[in-house]
Amino acid sequence: MNSKIWLSSPHMGGKEQEFVNEAFEQNWIAPLGPNVNNFETEIAAYLGEDVHVAALSSGTAALHLALIILGVSQGDEVLCQSMTFSASANPIIYQGATPVFVDSESETWNICPIHLENAIKDRIAKGKKPKAIVAVHLYGMPYKAEAIKEISQKYDIPVVEDSAEAFGSTYKGQKCGTFGDIAILSFNGNKIITTSGGGALVTKNKQYRDKAIFLSTQARDAAPHYQHSEIGYNYRMSNVCAGIGRGQLQVLNQRVTQRRAMHNFYKEIFENNKEVTVFSESDATRFSNHWLSAITLKKEGTKNLDKEMLRVAFEAANIECRPLWKPMHMQPVFADAPYYGSSVAEDLFDRGLCMPSGSNLTDIDRSRIAEVIKEQF
Numbered sequence: 195m196n197s198k199i200w201l202s203s204p205h206m207g208g209k210e211q212e213f214v215n216e217a218f219e220q221n222w223i224a225p226l227g228p229n230v231n232n233f234e235t236e237i238a239a240y241l242g243e244d245v246h247v248a249a250l251s252s253g254t255a256a257l258h259l260a261l262i263i264l265g266v267s268q269g270d271e272v273l274c275q276s277m278t279f280s281a282s283a284n285p286i287i288y289q290g291a292t293p294v295f296v297d298s299e300s301e302t303w304n305i306c307p308i309h310l311e312n313a314i315k316d317r318i319a320k321g322k323k324p325k326a327i328v329a330v331h332l333y334g335m336p337y338k339a340e341a342i343k344e345i346s347q348k349y350d351i352p353v354v355e356d357s358a359e360a361f362g363s364t365y366k367g368q369k370c371g372t373f374g375d376i377a378i379l380s381f382n383g384n385k386i387i388t389t390s391g392g393g394a395l396v397t398k399n400k401q402y403r404d405k406a407i408f409l410s411t412q413a414r415d416a417a418p419h420y421q422h423s424e425i426g427y428n429y430r431m432s433n434v435c436a437g438i439g440r441g442q443l444q445v446l447n448q449r450v451t452q453r454r455a456m457h458n459f460y461k462e463i464f465e466n467n468k469e470v471t472v473f474s475e476s477d478a479t480r481f482s483n484h485w486l487s488a489i490t491l492k493k494e495g496t497k498n499l500d501k502e503m504l505r506v507a508f509e510a511a512n513i514e515c516r517p518l519w520k521p522m523h524m525q526p527v528f529a530d531a532p533y534y535g536s537s538v539a540e541d542l543f544d545r546g547l548c549m550p551s552g553s554n555l556t557d558i559d560r561s562r563i564a565e566v567i568k569e570q571f
């Protein structure tokens with residue numbers, strides 16, 4: 195059996211272990227220390243726009259703190275892109291709030307400004323103004339940042355920018371992770387760079403950043419004893435993990451180039467294939483890190499081939515492919531949540547597959563992938 199080709203697996207750059215060793219030598223084996231502080235400074239320098247960064251235990255933790263900081267609590271409503279990974283929506287439930295899901299538009303596959311505004315108007319008419327908007331850069335593709343911001347300002351509802359999949363992407367030259375009132379990054383093992391597990395909260399608002407640090411370290415008031423006037427969390431990043439992150443950050447741009455090369459590989463393979471579309475930037479204002487390369491099969495007339503057959507064919511060759519994120523409004527756990535939109539996300543889910551996209555794939559891996567595609571079409 196050939197070795198497994200993964201969708202997206204960790205890819206070390208070389209310097210990670212040195213930073214981890216430093217943590218051991220200095221005995222900073224704790225959720226604080228020089229690697230944590232330096233990792234934050236280095237992320238902020240990479241993103242620009244004068245952002246402040248809090249390194250946390252996961253992207254999900256960052257989303258949870260973002261909602262708390264924006265005042266989301268019991269009984270509130272939060273607008274959320276339906277087509278996404280469940281971690282974008284789960285923290286809304288942690289807060290006892292209700293997610294209100296919104297469909298995607300077909301250009302970027304992200305939250306549709308038209309349906310978003312309709313949802314806001316309808317929720318207000320029904321008596322409750324939503325507390326926040328969770329917008330996601332799916333697979334690294336920047337969402338319609340200007341249109342979303344305009345709506346956010348018009349109705350005075352802050353944006354939580356879920357940039358978990360888009361570290362290294364830009365829109366009009368501005369880095370993803372700098373558009374929302376609060377943004378989040380993820381460094382989970384499958385993301386473009388990893389700390390094994392980890393995340394960050396990013397914001398231009400220094401007070402929000404300070405609040406995130408306070409809440410992520412058990413909400414200790416200033417006193418010699420342990421004194422608390424708020425409920426805290428244990429969400430800070432480990433200094434060992436931050437060491438991995440510092441090494442990974444050094445190769446982020448290289449990883450973006452490599453992921454984009456995988457996207458080009460699929461563009462070339464499917465260039466003359468009328469049955470497959472490779473998910474790409476609609477114009478030069480968007481620069482996706484192409485964290486995952488995704489394809490969609492033609493709506494009808496694909497000769498006896500559906501996405502599941504294609505996935506199974508790859509699986510038989512020990513190659514991992516995965517359907518696109520199943521929209522949240524179709525998930526059993528969110529069956530009761532309101533939904534605004536038509537069937538753009540549902541249709542994408544019906545026809546779409548994520549292809550192996552790792553920056554560490556070899557020429558041999560690529561020819562094995564190409565071989566299966568050749569057989570299937």
Ligand SMILES: *Cc1c(COP(=O)(O)O)cnc(C)c1O
Nearest residue numbers: 252253254279281282358380382
């Ligand atoms: C990975 C991911 C998250 C969660 O990040 P973790 O670090 O795994 O908690 C949130 N949103 C999206 C869109 C993701 O892909």
